[in-house]
């Protein structure tokens with residue numbers, strides 16, 4: 001009974017994820033505030049709705065893929081939002097795949113379960129929400145090879161697996177509501193810090209006279225080896241086809257990394273945890289955005305923060 005899927009947020013990631021659902025045979029209805037992406041879908045004969053509420057009313061499950069917590073809150077609880085002031089006709093299941101903080105996820109998850117469901121489905125008495133952010137960029141969204149990290153009731157996750165596998169290769173169940181979001185912001189915190197660590201070490205190494213390609217060989221057969229050194233190296237020309245080798249275009253935008261570091265940093269602050277690297281990395285990405293590099297891939301810290309080049 002999960003045939004009608006609503007999809008809200010058809011940006012870089014969402015448009016590709018929704019297309020994979022359509023390819024897998026789901027009956028998909030979409031909504032976005034950007035009329036040009038909406039047109040791409042309506043031109044293909046896909047059902048387009050004018051508000052989140054209209055999407056909800058004709059869907060068994062609604063997936064959201066929006067930029068940040070404020071957009072997600074707006075789509076769920078705003079006027080004509082998914083939750084329709086607490087009285088749902090449908091659906092019983094909501095999946096948020098946006099990268100947001102676990103606090104926002106938990107707030108929404110309880111707002112969802114407090115809704116009255118007018119049309120009850122067999123197994124679940126109350127509407128539920130899963131947080132299911134993704135790892136993997138635009139290419140993984142396109143090829144249906146994303147990794148989903150899912151928080152929420154386990155039996156609901158199990159019932160939803162076919163939906164995830166039509167958009168992704170791996171789905172990992174993390175635990176209660178908010179744990180998927182927690183996994184995602186921790187992954188990105190660690191990825192940012194390792195990217196900055198590799199960038200810093202390469203700037204120092206090159207200044208000390210070692211070439212980037214030699215240092216890469218050393219790192220990749222030594223203890224400093226990581227994704228930022230062996231798969232997504234920030235130094236132009238070291239690895240073909242990655243953003244650093246095409247002027248830092250495409251990839252994962254610095255603005256999105258800045259947003260994710262804000263989420264990690266404010267979560268740490270709220271919990272009273274010391275996370276000095278999160279706050280340092282947050283400041284570096286805020287500076288990169290301020291200096292006009294927000295649309296460049298986040299590996300551009302190598303050129304624009306450490307090397308101070310502005311081409």
Ligand code: NAD
Nearest residue numbers: 009010011012013014032033034066067071098099137138
């Ligand atoms: P995007 O900015 O390309 O797309 C967001 C879409 O949401 C846009 O089409 C926008 O018009 C729409 N939108 C905004 N507010 C709306 C509203 N109120 N109602 C309806 N639609 C609205 O972003 P993206 O790159 O697709 O990323 C989406 C989420 O996925 C973010 O949280 C991001 O951090 C996360 N993410 C992105 C990547 C990546 O590589 N781009 C990878 C993993 C996770």
